[in-house]
Amino acid sequence: MERGVQRWVVDISEWDPSPHDFSSALSLLPPLEQSSVTRFVQMEDRKRALVSRLLQYALAHQVLAIPFHEIIINRTLEGKPYLECGHACLDFPNFNFNASHHGDYVAIASEPLCLVGVDIVSVVIPQKETPIEFVKNFSSCFSSFEWDNILNAGTSDDILTEFYRYWCLKEAYVKAIGSSIAYGLDKVEFHHSCWTSISVNIEGKLMREWRFWLLELGKGHLVSIARGHPRSATESYMRTLKQAEFGEEEYQTALHLPNAGFVSRTVEQLVTVLQKARDPLNHL
Template sequence: NNRWLFRTSAWLPSKDDWRLCLSCVSAEERRHVEQFLHRRDSKAALASRLLARRFGTSATGLDNSQLTACLQRSDKGRPFLAGFEADFNISHQGDVLILCGVCGPGLRVGCDVMKATLPRGESSAESFFRIMRRQLTEDEWRFVRSHGGDSQQLAAFYRIWCLKESVVKATGDGIGFSLSRLNCQPDPDFLFDAADLPLTTSRSIVYIDGSASSDWLFEEHRLPLGHVAAVAWQRRGGGAGSHVTLEAFTELAPLSSSICDGLQPITVSHDSEMSYQNFCNKPA
């Protein structure tokens, strides 16, 4: 299983970098990348496509051009590798992007990352919690309130949120999956603080429709720059834990060469200089 972390905020692509990266994705993917209004969103979109291709070529043995036909999306928008017993999921928020991938029959993975800070426009943790009141169960709110101070309570909230989202993303049900079906018990000994030191646990539990199933294994991760992440591994028929080894995320260098590693160019662009200029002219 793979767990990759890429600091999108630290990636500062040059014109040559931009041309190389765009050449490693399809024309459709390029159009998606270029449609965003802000540089940070274009970078995240491009990095996510490249990491998906990097995992896909490794998991399938296909080269980058062959992989294009296999990289598909479900009718609810979940990416998958058609025709292969491999699965991956990607999440981006704040300063980082993460990818989790797994190979094997019946295995699925979902992941979610959040920066443990107030959303833009929110004045306090209390006002934010009032808006999100219905998203957590009473047990989950008790867990949040058991932490002292706004920053610790925000981190506790986002830990639960990431656990819930990781399940939804693993199933691929999207907004059709009600978060009220999930009741999370995060590992009480997993302490979140502002340190950049990685920390991991697989002792958190998520009850789905009131039951804890052996089909699932859950991880929590403390990531750099104040981010928290959760990963949900599913193996239908049970035994998810026997197929997954708990490991910290591998942080990739914030360089174009690291996210393009092993990928051959598949498209030729005659207007990459204009594309790069448009990228540079976007607000951060």
């Protein structure tokens, strides 16, 4: 099942497309996906949205070998993307994926059985308020334990980074279960040892069926991965999964699969993959 554990990342700061190149890449997507990209006004937001979708289609094609025209990606009411794969995903009991973008990076992560959530944050210094003033806007999202750790992290820059570390992990968890609601995040409490061996308590209970990783991407960006049990999915997302219950041995094997390192992709590579997938006869 290890082949189902994929981690891809694109640095979009290195992509400055001409209007023609952008339109050409956009045209690879189905019409509904195109409109979900062009609804953004700012070009940087359009780039992030486009690359996120290119990653999703390229992943489905390369990992699952689904013919391009058979790839169907829908979204739950909460906005979580999912693959309608039918017979194409027989190699994996519960293949699912998640994407994230912030700042210079766009990333995607997939799992063969467990739920997966990924979140990127750019540790940006606020422009109109101090770091402490900024983080205090989110105090209700943290437990008293987490909040004490944030405020006592050291300098104002240390406080800001600590805030983003916790926030990144919480977002990955929320995205893994398919929720769009931030309410109750203070009940999702993270513990760690120097930001390794990360665990989560939910309403005071240690959740042993979840694992987390927090990594540095570079240029002041952090990325987190959440891996957990399908039974934790929201109702709408659970309906998209092939299976929610597994035997303990099968689940533990999936939970402890190696966490693959992020592989760097370029937009040009993704475009080439999808062009060949869409028009295979023109690339022989």
